[in-house]
Amino acid sequence: MKPGKLVRLRPLEPEDTETIWRWHNDDDVTRWLDADYDESLAQLRKRTEDRVRNSYAKAVFGVETLAEGKLIGITALRDATPEVGRAELDVYLGQKDFWNGGYGTDALRTLCAYGFDVMRLHLIALWVVAENEGARACYRKVGFQEDGRHRECFRARDGRYHDMILMSLLEGDLVR
């Protein structure tokens, strides 16, 4: 895949497992992500080994810095529909020291360009918790627009409910 200015996207390797497991257990990283039951390192390792090859249905990439060659996060396009060419996007940077440095924006520009140019998608959509202002700002920089608000559909760890925003990017919207 064509690299970005700060990062390149690459398939995940079994050697990445411990790093990713650490991120999954970091409350700051997972604060606005869908919660899942705790998973052991061995279970995550097994899941990583069993991971099927990237495809139109699910393409998962590690975000690696160009300068250091360091894995700092994960991003994915999933549930693509050939009839419409719509896919959903996920992203998080597990390395907190890389937040707000433009890495997320660069990773998404790279992934969305791949989605439009190689996967021939028409529309990329994502959901974000309304309070996650940094993520919303990042998505807007890539060209995503806010389509609507789903009320109180996210339950945070403290039991509070939050609205989520549906955002979308059409091919012509991407800020390359």
Ligand SMILES: CC(C)(COP(=O)(O)OP(=O)(O)OC[C@H]1O[C@@H](n2cnc3c(N)ncnc32)[C@H](O)[C@@H]1OP(=O)(O)O)[C@@H](O)C(=O)NCCC(=O)NCCS
């Ligand atoms: C969301 C995430 C991927 C963004 O990546 P990033 O590298 O931190 O983002 P960028 O630096 O490219 O862009 C963030 C922008 O938001 C701005 N921002 C940060 N906090 C903000 C706030 N509270 N209000 C408004 N803008 C804010 C930054 O200033 C930056 O804009 P700028 O470059 O114009 O200054 C990353 O922070 C992350 O993984 N967070 C934790 C997990 C998460 O929330 N994932 C998204 C789930 S939908």
